[in-house]
Amino acid sequence: MHFNRLHNASPARRIGPRQGFGALMWGAVLWVGVLCVGCTPIKNPSAADLHRPPLRFFGHQSCQAPALARTLGRLNSASLYVLHIAPFGREESGWATYAPKIEQEIDTRCAADTAGFADALARWQRRRGLPATGVMTVATFAVMKDDWQARRPFVELRATGACPRPPPARDLADAKPSEGYEGKLVQLRKGALTAYRRMVAAARQGEPALAAKPELLRLFSAYRSPAYDAARCAHDHNCQGVVRAACSVHRTGLAFDIVLDTAPGYPVDSSADANRLAMVNGLAYRWLVANAATYGFVNYPFEPWHWEWTGEKP
Numbered sequence: 001m002h003f004n005r006l007h008n009a010s011p012a013r014r015i016g017p018r019q020g021f022g023a024l025m026w027g028a029v030l031w032v033g034v035l036c037v038g039c040t041p042i043k044n045p046s047a048a049d050l051h052r053p054p055l056r057f058f059g060h061q062s063c064q065a066p067a068l069a070r071t072l073g074r075l076n077s078a079s080l081y082v083l084h085i086a087p088f089g090r091e092e093s094g095w096a097t098y099a100p101k102i103e104q105e106i107d108t109r110c111a112a113d114t115a116g117f118a119d120a121l122a123r124w125q126r127r128r129g130l131p132a133t134g135v136m137t138v139a140t141f142a143v144m145k146d147d148w149q150a151r152r153p154f155v156e157l158r159a160t161g162a163c164p165r166p167p168p169a170r171d172l173a174d175a176k177p178s179e180g181y182e183g184k185l186v187q188l189r190k191g192a193l194t195a196y197r198r199m200v201a202a203a204r205q206g207e208p209a210l211a212a213k214p215e216l217l218r219l220f221s222a223y224r225s226p227a228y229d230a231a232r233c234a235h236d237h238n239c240q241g242v243v244r245a246a247c248s249v250h251r252t253g254l255a256f257d258i259v260l261d262t263a264p265g266y267p268v269d270s271s272a273d274a275n276r277l278a279m280v281n282g283l284a285y286r287w288l289v290a291n292a293a294t295y296g297f298v299n300y301p302f303e304p305w306h307w308e309w310t311g312e313k314p
């Protein structure tokens, strides 16, 4: 199901220090449990990790580190699929779905269960005024999520109570049928479409594996008029709450949904956890996380496929 409701700004879930501490203690208990049955080895980055940003920790190019950081890496490993979070309204088990974005955010290409990741996270926590534990907690995730959302002009605008008007038709441009998923005809604002084309060309030029799968990075949704969303709400009972009809970011002509690698059997817009996890670990998403900002695009992290162009005001 396409969680359009979640495109829109929602007040950040503020987590108190007591909850953060509780999560940390819970992580510690889990870690002890892991120790009792044997710990998963701390991993070095795989070949797929080459798309992550450069390393800058401990002054050397390795995800291995001193004993304390390895311990912190094990704590993160223990919580990666079990930490209870609900950053975008829906309860989730663990933060693995967000790991590629977090690695980008904290400037490491070490995987989330490594010592190198823990060290980079501790540096980020220190910069953001949080306890520099190197361990992912509910409180740390909440601050990071707020940072991500603050980069979305639409979210900032919605926080004021405003809903942008859709652009005039003359500001919209048609994408080519070959740019739409299964030939679908979609529209974007002209600047957003130009930026999309530049980005996709760079992705396919830089990554032969992406060029070899031309369905990847095509658009399965872009501009949607308020009337279209309202009609879909009325006829299909596909209202996603009421926000799809009330004020979807897709009305701006700046947002699109892009085809990523899916889990077997899942559609391109499935927000099932298994599908989202497969998406974020695919090359297409990892390339976007590392490079899309260069072209002015920001992601709504709950929906790996949803991106917004920031080159014009919503």
Ligand SMILES: [Zn+2]
Pocket: 007, 221, 250, 255, 256, 257, 303, 305, 306, 307
């Ligand atoms: Zn979308």
